[in-house]
Amino acid sequence: MTEPVVVIGAGPVGLAAAAHLAERRLEFVVLESGPSVAAAIDEWRHVKLFSPWRYDIDGAARRLLEEAGWDEPDLDVLPTGGDLVDAYLAPLAKTPQLADRIRYGAEVTAVTRVGFDRVRTVGREDAPFLVRLGDGDEILASAVIDAAGTWRRPNVLGGSGIPARGEAEISDAIARALPDVLGRDRARFAGRRTAVVGAGHSAATTLLELGELAEQEPGTEVLWVVRGSDQARTYGGGEADELPARGALGLRLKKLVQSGHVELVSSFRIEAIARTTDGRVELVAGDRRVVADTVVNSTGFRPDHDMVGELRLDLDPILGSTRALAPLIDPNKHSCGTVPPHGVDELTHPEPGYYAVGAKSYGRAPTFLLATGYEQARSVVAALAGDWESARDVQLNLPETGVCSSNLAYGSADEADAGGCCGPAPQTVDAPTSRGLATGIGGGLLTLIETKPTTQSSCCG
Template identity: 65%
Template sequence: MGTIADRSTPLDQLPVAVIGAGPVGLAAAAHLAGRGIAFLVLEAGDNPAAAVRQWGHVRLFSPWRYTIDAAAARLLTDAGWVRPDDDKLPTGAQLAVDYLQPLADLAALKPYVRYGARVTAVTRLGLDRVRTTGRAGTPYLIRLADGEDVLARTVIDASGTWGKPNVLGASGIPAHGETAAAAYVESALPDVLGRDRDRFAGRRTLVVGAGHSAANTLLNLAQLGEQAPGTTVTWAIRAATPARTYGGETADALPARGALGTRLREHVESGAITLLTGFSVQAVTAGPHGVEVSDGTRTVTADRVVSATGFRPDHTIVSELRLDLDPILGSTRALAPLIDPNEHSCGTVPPHGADELTHPEPGYYAIGVKSYGRAPTFLLATGYEQARSVVAAIDGDWTAARDVQLDLPETGVCNSSQDLDSDTIDAGGGCCGAPAAAAVQGTAGRGLATGIPGGLRAPLTVITVPAGKQEQTGGCCS
């Protein structure tokens, strides 16, 4: 039985509730602490950055200088924290242990961070979405999984998208048989060289997806193939070419990100990774010899499937709030044209803040990767700037809130105009890592890909991932 919050507390004496203790949620907490605003962080996991720790084996392609929020760094430095080498590339685990854990443990934050506090609903106290009178002056009611009700004056939703992966099915819904074959399917970024090794060593793996999560997993599998005979790797993408995944290579503003694409291309060209282009998953079937994945004309038979097809936001917890969501991306309507992957790469997303993140529901902001909806162009540095701007707006400092600034690398590596089969977890929690130097401008135009990526339309061909194939080169960002 849950507890009922004290409903007698005046609105202006209630805290700002931050949902999620990941990098962006803790950045928001640091900015709130810096401005002397009461807050409460609600984290579903047992420690800060619980989602980041799940891909802790992955090395970011952004160095430390781009993965630390400025307000958080000030608080940490004042407490005697030794900043990591700005030029080193951290793993997700190092990001959590060396930065986010010390941040959450600061005296200015620790008493106000609650773990094991999974949010199941956010609404207005005594009001559903239909009721208008008195809405702006009514506290937010946040229901936790244990039944407890928490009241807040403002909500910053930094809960991310990690728990809501996209499906394999190319039409946005599960492919035929996908649910029944779930035991054969892994979500993005399994630790194939570490804790998950036994599920992949000596086996046939199909990786579906064209983003950086897919690239990391493919490179790890190629390395595993050098160590464990019989390990084979097939890579399926919807696009007609893997050029977007290869990215800027030697021209990339972030060298480690460029190297990721270069090494992946080399593995494909050497035959260590079998590439299937124009492959849109239509059916998944568990059979006597493994799981069969078909695009309607070709079928791949494998032992394991890694679904690296990206993530999407879960808006169900705020279904009783008045949100103005873009019908295509699921971001705010104002933000959508600025982040549309049909028009933008990570490096061309304009600076944005509280104005673009505002909903008709006053005092509710989604920030971080969740704010981007289904656009794969999110950057961790963008999330930090969002946090700074939103907190300034909450404090009534609209001059600071609207002074949004961001420099991003312009390589086109994350542009998905050809293919929306992508992900949002890599290098600083986003598709493209952190900023280098390139000023960006907004665009008034917006496109929408309506065609189905081209591919083979030959009679049905069965492709079985060969057993015993030896990989030739390996490695990963981690």
């Protein structure tokens, strides 16, 4: 191959793909839209993961780091998002094999074939990919591994999949998921009334932080707005959860609701959003109204397929994953614990050489596990190297856990939060603070599992 493999995104899955490409001695370049590695994670660096370090490191990445004399963190400690960046991803990006291959501030705006739109066929497979950047620069590629994630494309607040009436006009009053309530963003929430919309782990984490803030700052009020009527899945497995940090999260949230410190507003499908005469925000569902100073959008995320619109993709019409992967991850039928192992075959599109991996590969399904994303990257890179035996030897060893978060309090996939990553249960981990989280946001970011030789999948998020 004369042109390099282009990896889009320098998050955990993108850098895992880069590590495998380096081990296979394939030419590659990583394009990261942010100013630094894992820029999306950096936005929620205050959040603690559920899984300890021993489960948060990709195999190929570990080998590169060890070769560079990496100082391995305490494997039994629960890292924050910031720890994940500072102690793992940033050092990985500086290894000799990766350092000169990552371009920052390189936003991909389009991917196509040189000289070919979607309609033209003859000679298509022989044409290199053309990757256009936001600054107008263009890169030719032999293959594209799209690990861009979904963090930049949050779902809307509207209960029918499109923005609620007036949603765009009050965007300044809507905070994105996982604000730093007790730190950087404290002034926005202290002594004010906040409505958190969504039923996943990101919503739960924010609600717990707001509950803690309410104890410190008089006048702080917290509302939890959900479309469903049963929050059992959000509360999770409690003491039965093999991830103590996650189980404690659900128990603490349930206690806050039962005590009245968090006001639960259920069966509320937002139809319209308006500014009140006193400058507050009003959420409307039929004849019901919810008024708050700030709204936190924790409704999940969706993939951006616009930039690959001229490629021939076989997307499932419901989830936006590949058609082959959709029945394996459908959250109407599966939790993340029942998603079977999958790799290059399930990720292949009619456009040879283009693969979406990580959270983006799952489309709108909230059942993504970072461990799965690592194995996707390994399988795809093996295929690009021509090692089809390894590419198709997809292996996952995912442990039993408590209640999965796949559909949470919602009734269908497009209503579910994008949260839902998990990892094996640490044997000696204290109950977490309210800042614990496991989710598949952004580039498929949290609580991964180092894979082992087995084809069994029995994990949940």
